[in-house]
Amino acid sequence: MENYEEVRKLSIREEIKGARKMQAGGILFCGYIAVLIFMILDRLSAGQITVGAAVSLISLFPSVMNKMIITVSNGMNRMVKAGHSINALLEFENLENGEDAFELPVRGISFQKVEFRNVSFQYPGTSRQVLKNVSLCFEAGKQYAIVGENGAGKSTLIKLMLGLYHVTEGQILIDGKDIQTYSGGEVRGLMTALFQDFPRYYTSIAENIGMGDIEHVQDMPRIIESAQKANIHEKIMGLPDGYGTVLGTALKNGVDISGGEWQKLAIARLLMSPCQIKILDEPTAAMDAVFEYELYQDFKKIMEGKTTVSISHRLASCRDADYIYVLSHGEVEEEGSHERLMANQGLYAKMYMTQKEMYR
Secondary structure (H helix, E strand, O other): OHHHHHHHHHHHHHHHHHHHHHHHHHHHHHHHHHHHHHHHHHHHHOOOOOHHHHHHHHHOHHHHHHHHHHHHHHHHHHHHHHHHHHHHHHHHHHOOOOOOOOOOOOOOOOOOEEEEEEEEEOOOOOOOOOEEEEEEEEEOOOEEEEEEOOOOOHHHHHHHHOOOOOOOEEEEEEOOEEHHHOOHHHHHHHEEEEEOOOOOOOOEHHHHHHHHHHHHOOOHHHHHHHHHHOOOHHHHHOOOOHHHOEEOOOOOOOEOOOHHHHHHHHHHHHHHOOOOEEEEEOOOOOOOHHHHHHHHHHHHHHOOOOEEEEEOOOHHHOOOOOEEEEEEOOEEEEEEOHHHHHHHOOHHHHHHHHHHHHOO
């Protein structure tokens, strides 16, 4: 954890330092160009160079100026970005703590059924309903998939389920009890999620995985077991310090790993969690179709008999789910098994066949 904090501070400092240097260099270069133009005009008036030579020299300046402007602009953008990052951090630190914002996940939470009952939702300050009268159910021990086109409301549904937002209308029930009557710690003790923009912690590999269960972040037998299930153990053992290897090249002796290996570390962190419900919200969207399919197949085997909810834009990764919900424009368009949905020849079948043709 100390390594991660050090890298975060170092990154902000270097971002600001680099942007300032680029800005100062751009300003000095502008001054240099102005001096050159003055000297050319002075030589021209003194008859020391021809008009053609002066025009040729000055005609070079637009391309030079263009490169200079891009350089200065990039520097300014980086400085503004760094400033926004710092302001966001300061604002975050000044936020009033929610009643259960820092409550650790409550261990041992179990369930039989999570139910969405006539749920509608619109984001604060907007008038468009992202979800409209959605009713669906997730039962313990089954594997579910949620599919649909971009903007269908898939990720919003997951955020409501995790308690990150409250429904506008309807209810989300856990074993018949409204989710809003549960504390944040109880919800976090029941469900955990791996999102598309999952964090990359620049600290040791052991801590990267162990943070899946913060109360047992140093439990090496469980950390190793999670890494083995995520098929990343052998790669870790091949690194300089094994599970003690620090990730990220900003720190001395830190190493970097591939995007796919970061993905597997994130999966291992998810497996480390004791939560009953594991959610994957398109964590492999930036990866190729073959990698995603293999990862989901491995995950399905690992999680057999447990409760999972997967969102993926590649339907081949979802065909083995016990039950599939198809969202369209914020509503449940279809639901059922892969075989049933294909037989219905509806939206799911159309999307599936379209993707199948693309990957031939």
